[in-house]
Every structure is written in structure tokens, then in C-alpha cells.
Amino acid sequence: MEYTIQRLGQLAGVSTRTLRYYDEIGILKPVRTSSSGYRIYGQEEVDRLQQILFYREMGVSLEKIKAILSSPSYDSAKALEEHRKQLLDKRKQLDLLIANVEKTIALNEGRVSSMTDKEKFEGFKQKMIEENEAKYGAEIRGKYGDETVDKANMKLKNMSEEKHAEVTRLASEISDILAEAVKTGDPSGSLAQKTADLHRQWLGYYWSTYSKEAHAGLAQMYVDDERFKSYYDAKEPGTAEFLRDAIFIYTGFKQ
Amino acid sequence: MEYTIQRLGQLAGVSTRTLRYYDEIGILKPVRTSSSGYRIYGQEEVDRLQQILFYREMGVSLEKIKAILSSPSYDSAKALEEHRKQLLDKRKQLDLLIANVEKTIALNEGRVSSMTDKEKFEGFKQKMIEENEAKYGAEIRGKYGDETVDKANMKLKNMSEEKHAEVTRLASEISDILAEAVKTGDPSGSLAQKTADLHRQWLGYYWSTYSKEAHAGLAQMYVDDERFKSYYDAKEPGTAEFLRDAIFIYTGFKQ
DNA sequence: ATTGACCTTCACGCTGCGTCAAGGTGTAAA
DNA sequence: TTTACACCTTGACGCAGCGTGAAGGTCAAT
Structure with missing residues (x-):
């Protein structure tokens, strides 16, 4: 399946400007251009865009994404595992934040008597996630991957x-x-x-x-x-x- | 409890630069300044910062946040309910994305035979969330709120x-x-x-x-x-x- | 051949800060 | 007391990741 710039944009939920920008910075180039200069994207580009968006969702800069994807040691299977873990972390943080809102609501309604200032910001801090991001360098990934899997398992053990x-x-x-x-x-x-x-x-x-x-x-x-x-x-x-x-x-x- | 700029920053997980910027644009001003010009934040500012961060988390621009918080019709209880719903929506989207990664992993491992291009971008699009954001205007909030609350209640009833x-x-x-x-x-x-x-x-x-x-x-x-x-x-x-x-x-x- | 929805490149602008720089302040130890 | 050091100030530049025109070509159907 081949896509024009707008069709790919609609498919992936990004603007055409974004796709042109990605072409400009060399992170996602069309497979070819038509005789009149139109950008044409193919199957590989669709998959690559998906990977880009996974990383972008995790807050990785486009420059780093470019480096990661073009690294010769890039292992898409490991990367996907890593994405999965990061997304699960993100969901945990979201849950903290939801608990925060709910407690704040309870506080307002008088169902709960107090809330420390610290509690008021529970779930906003993304330190752990950002630290993970810093470790997104390709080489450490494999090692760190196992480590976090272990940690997750440890939780139940401990x-x-x-x-x-x-x-x-x-x-x-x-x-x-x-x-x-x-x-x-x-x-x-x-x-x-x-x-x-x-x-x-x-x-x-x-x-x-x-x-x-x-x-x-x-x-x-x-x-x-x-x-x-x-x-x-x-x-x-x-x-x-x-x-x-x-x-x-x-x-x-x-x- | 009073906070210096750094202490408040640590508490809330934002940089001092951010707090100075918020002062500069008038979205969060310190309750007073010390004799030597240091910014001092009090209890009200802590709570206001929490509200700002809730909105920021939802992707609302600082300008809009400012307008919302200073609107005379601002109802913090309703706003919190709205935050809660948005966060739940966000989590649903995250779940979609996680399902997406997991299916992609399954595809790579051959446990699943195919995945449409559309499926590959499931969970990335934030259209619904953005639409909600557009509705962040105070007037529609109440009506829309009750509807989804009712739906959630229906689930258990049925x-x-x-x-x-x-x-x-x-x-x-x-x-x-x-x-x-x-x-x-x-x-x-x-x-x-x-x-x-x-x-x-x-x-x-x-x-x-x-x-x-x-x-x-x-x-x-x-x-x-x-x-x-x-x-x-x-x-x-x-x-x-x-x-x-x-x-x-x-x-x-x-x- | 005209309409309208596409596409192109070029270029300026914006948000939300990060990041120096150059300097003042508070206080605890030496 | 002075010296160290962590804190604070204002000011200014820079940057990513696009949004948003402008000015113009292309394609398909009517």
C-alpha cells in the first residue's frame, strides 16, 4: 500500500507539516517522489513512522530517535519490550495522578480531612520515567531491560x-x-x-x-x-x- | 507552610526556571517577596500550582490555564471532576497503545499473522482528548460531565x-x-x-x-x-x- | 476549462521553558 | 572575620517541534 502525505498523516494522526518536517530532518523520508514531486510513502515508512511515534510518545527527542533507529545495533524486538515497560510505567504514574485528583475531590467534599502538600503533587513528577529515558541509549537497553523485569517480579516476591x-x-x-x-x-x-x-x-x-x-x-x-x-x-x-x-x-x- | 522557590519546585517536581516563568507571565505569583527580593510562596500558591499542573498535564496552554483559573465562573470542584474524566480517558488511550505494542510484539514473534496499517497506529491519535480539551470552556463542562458519569454508573447497574x-x-x-x-x-x-x-x-x-x-x-x-x-x-x-x-x-x- | 482538493518550497512565529552570565544574600564553619 | 557554598535575583539568548501563512504547481471530475 502506498500513501500520499495526507493519507499517511490521517492514518497515523499527525499533520502533513509534521511529515514534511520529518523528511526535512531526515528522520522519515518518502520511499520515492512522484513525477511531479509528490511524496510517496510505502510499507517500510509506515512501520518506521510507527516506531518513531512510540519513541515520541515516551518523550524521546527526534534527534535521539533518529540516532536510535539508524544505529546498526538497533534491535526492534528489544525496543518494543522497552516501549511496553515504559508505557506500563507511564500508566502507573497516571494512576497516581488519578488517585491524586480523587483524593483532592474527596478533600473538597470533606470526605477526607487532610492532604499533605507532598500528596498534592503525587503523580506529577516524572523523574523515574525521565531517568529511564536517559538510559534509552541503545547499548544499555538490553541490560537495563532485564533489570526492570526483575524489579517488577521482585515486587510480588518482596x-x-x-x-x-x-x-x-x-x-x-x-x-x-x-x-x-x-x-x-x-x-x-x-x-x-x-x-x-x-x-x-x-x-x-x-x-x-x-x-x-x-x-x-x-x-x-x-x-x-x-x-x-x-x-x-x-x-x-x-x-x-x-x-x-x-x-x-x-x-x-x-x- | 512557606516555601522558597527551590523548595516549592522540589515539592512539585518543576524547575525554578519554570516557577520564575510562571511568575513572569502572571499565572502564579509568590504571595510576597522577602526583604532581599526572594520569592516566598504560601499555601494558596501551593494549591494553585497543583491546579495549574493538572491542566498542564492535560495539554492545556498556560495562557488558557490563566484564563480559566482567573475566570469568575471558575468552579474548582467541577474542574476536578473534569480532570478525573480526562485522566481516565488518557488511561484508556494508554491501554490502547499498550495493546498496540503487545500486538506488534506478537506480530514480530509470529504469534499473530497480520496487523493492518490502521491497527499499527491505534492509541496514538488523541483526537478525542483534544476534542475534550476544546470543550474545556466552563459552560459545557457540567453537562458533559454528568453524561459520562451516568455511563460509568450504568456499567455496574447493567x-x-x-x-x-x-x-x-x-x-x-x-x-x-x-x-x-x-x-x-x-x-x-x-x-x-x-x-x-x-x-x-x-x-x-x-x-x-x-x-x-x-x-x-x-x-x-x-x-x-x-x-x-x-x-x-x-x-x-x-x-x-x-x-x-x-x-x-x-x-x-x-x- | 474551471473548480476544488491536493501537493510543493520558503519562511516567519510561537510556546515553554533550558541554560549561561553576572551578580547579590544567608549562614555556618574555620 | 572571611571564606566557602548553597541559595537567590534579573536579563538574555537559544532551541525543539511544529503551526501557519504565502505563492504557486497538479490532478480528477465536472
Whole structure:
């Protein structure tokens, strides 16, 4: 398939000016030009543009992208793996930021009493990501790649070793406070909301990405699924529903 | 709490140059200057900077941010809701992009036979986000907001009414197949992997965004947490571990 | 042969800072 | 006290990555 400049632009979501600029700086040249000087792009250029956009998405400068793509040691398979990891990092940061907004909203609505200045900027800093970018040089990539994979795996390992005690403590605290909260009968009360908050913290140990929807979904699952329901309702019938309602309120999901 | 320019910069993860520039263009002025002309920032400025960074993160120009923040009709609560939605949109786009990388990797490894040119650029286009940005004008915000909130709420509602039966069916199927799989003793076997796959499908009803990490985390949770563990191990001891191992293999998380 | 949607090159302008330069300030140690 | 050193100031230049004309050629259909 061959593309004119505008068609390629539409396909990839970039402007024709951008494509001309990329030609100008030599990062993406058309496969040929028509008799009248029109730029014609082919299959290779489509794929190369995709790679360029992956790097651009990660904030790599066009100059560096050019160097990377034209390096003789460029390994597209490794690069893709690296992209994947970077994107996952980016999503984690986004999740932090979302949690930040949500906490700020909760603060404004009085559902949460305080927020440190530090917390207010959680998720904005991109230091770790930028450090990764600095390491985007082709040679270090392979080594660093394995390292981060290991780190990702370590997270679960360490968790079961180091933090296991804390998670268990949290879980039992949730259990205790939930029992108290149920007695009040008010899922919007402070005890119930504290339970929901603790539950969220607890989830933090298992989910690298928190979302209100997932939290609310889990809460609904507690009610729908017999095994969860029977666990929660063991001490006091209706506890699963109560917890769900509390979490729905906490996450802002009305029924 | 009062901050010097550098301290505020560190707190928020921006450079001192940036803060001076923000002063220069009048978007964020210090509350006062010390006797020797040093910029001193107070609590209000911290909060304002947070708001600025939220908008900046969404790609709004500083000029527009200035206009928005100084508009008499500016409603910070609504703005925060809007930020939240935009961030969720952004995450959806990121998920598309991640899916794109993963499919490209699969293509390279021959696990997938083809990928259209259109698919190659899935997740790059930010049209929807930009359109939202255009709507960042205060008046449309409220209306558009409620609509998407309603949609999000609908997801859970419909679920409990319509799909409840299917979810329950899935859950019991998982239970059955898992019991069979445990007998084989091989978490990498096809029965175990089918269980993991069903488990993933089942999760799909509760999580709007699936991630391998979260799935693996949940699996680990099944082992760490007594209530889950006792449920799974009821029929056959070691079932929780078995399921975790199967899911680890399924998601690619080695221990 | 005219219209309208394409394409070309050239060139200026903009945003959001990074990065010196040249100097003043605060304070703690020597 | 002075010396070091980390902090602060204003001013000015520079840069990436395009957006946005201008002035003109091309292509296909009507």
C-alpha cells in the first residue's frame, strides 16, 4: 500500500507539516517522489513512522530517535519490550495522578480531612520515567531491560516476604473496623468510610494500578460471589452488602 | 507552610526556571517577596500550582490555564471532576497503545499473522482528548460531565441485572475446571491455563481495565489472605497456590 | 476549462521553558 | 572575620517541534 502525505498523516494522526518536517530532518523520508514531486510513502515508512511515534510518545527527542533507529545495533524486538515497560510505567504514574485528583475531590467534599502538600503533587513528577529515558541509549537497553523485569517480579516476591505482616495487619484492621461499622448501620458514616479507605490501602498492596471502577467492581463482587459473601457475612449477615455500599459511596458510585 | 522557590519546585517536581516563568507571565505569583527580593510562596500558591499542573498535564496552554483559573465562573470542584474524566480517558488511550505494542510484539514473534496499517497506529491519535480539551470552556463542562458519569454508573447497574447469571455461571465453571486441574498437579498444563483464562474473563466483568499485574496480584492475594485461601483450599488443600501459580504462568509472572 | 482538493518550497512565529552570565544574600564553619 | 557554598535575583539568548501563512504547481471530475 502506498500513501500520499495526507493519507499517511490521517492514518497515523499527525499533520502533513509534521511529515514534511520529518523528511526535512531526515528522520522519515518518502520511499520515492512522484513525477511531479509528490511524496510517496510505502510499507517500510509506515512501520518506521510507527516506531518513531512510540519513541515520541515516551518523550524521546527526534534527534535521539533518529540516532536510535539508524544505529546498526538497533534491535526492534528489544525496543518494543522497552516501549511496553515504559508505557506500563507511564500508566502507573497516571494512576497516581488519578488517585491524586480523587483524593483532592474527596478533600473538597470533606470526605477526607487532610492532604499533605507532598500528596498534592503525587503523580506529577516524572523523574523515574525521565531517568529511564536517559538510559534509552541503545547499548544499555538490553541490560537495563532485564533489570526492570526483575524489579517488577521482585515486587510480588518482596511483598510476600517483607510486607506480608503489614498486609495481614491491615486486613485484620479492616475486619475489626468493619464489624464496628456494621453496627452503626450507616455505610456513609465515618467508620464505614474509614473501612473503605483502609480497604483501598490494602488493595494497594495487590494492585499496581488502582481505579475507582475496579474498587467498586470488587465491592460488587463481594456481594455477587458466594464465597466472598459467605466470608463477610459469617459474623453478621448483610456485612458484604454493607461493605459494598460503603465502597460505592467512597468511590462515588451510586447505585 | 512557606516555601522558597527551590523548595516549592522540589515539592512539585518543576524547575525554578519554570516557577520564575510562571511568575513572569502572571499565572502564579509568590504571595510576597522577602526583604532581599526572594520569592516566598504560601499555601494558596501551593494549591494553585497543583491546579495549574493538572491542566498542564492535560495539554492545556498556560495562557488558557490563566484564563480559566482567573475566570469568575471558575468552579474548582467541577474542574476536578473534569480532570478525573480526562485522566481516565488518557488511561484508556494508554491501554490502547499498550495493546498496540503487545500486538506488534506478537506480530514480530509470529504469534499473530497480520496487523493492518490502521491497527499499527491505534492509541496514538488523541483526537478525542483534544476534542475534550476544546470543550474545556466552563459552560459545557457540567453537562458533559454528568453524561459520562451516568455511563460509568450504568456499567455496574447493567451488570448486576443482566449479566449476573453469566458471571455466576463462569464462576462455577472456574470452580469445576480448577478442581480438575488441581488433580493434574501441573499449573502450566492446559486445564490450569484454561482456568486462568476463564478467571481472566470473569475478572472482565468486574474490572473495566485489565492488567496482567493486577491479575497476578489478585492471584497472590488468594494465597496471602486467609479468607480467600480457606475458600479455595476447602475442597483440596493447595488449591489457592495452584491457582496462583497457574495465573502467574498465564500472565507471564515468574516467581 | 474551471473548480476544488491536493501537493510543493520558503519562511516567519510561537510556546515553554533550558541554560549561561553576572551578580547579590544567608549562614555556618574555620 | 572571611571564606566557602548553597541559595537567590534579573536579563538574555537559544532551541525543539511544529503551526501557519504565502505563492504557486497538479490532478480528477465536472
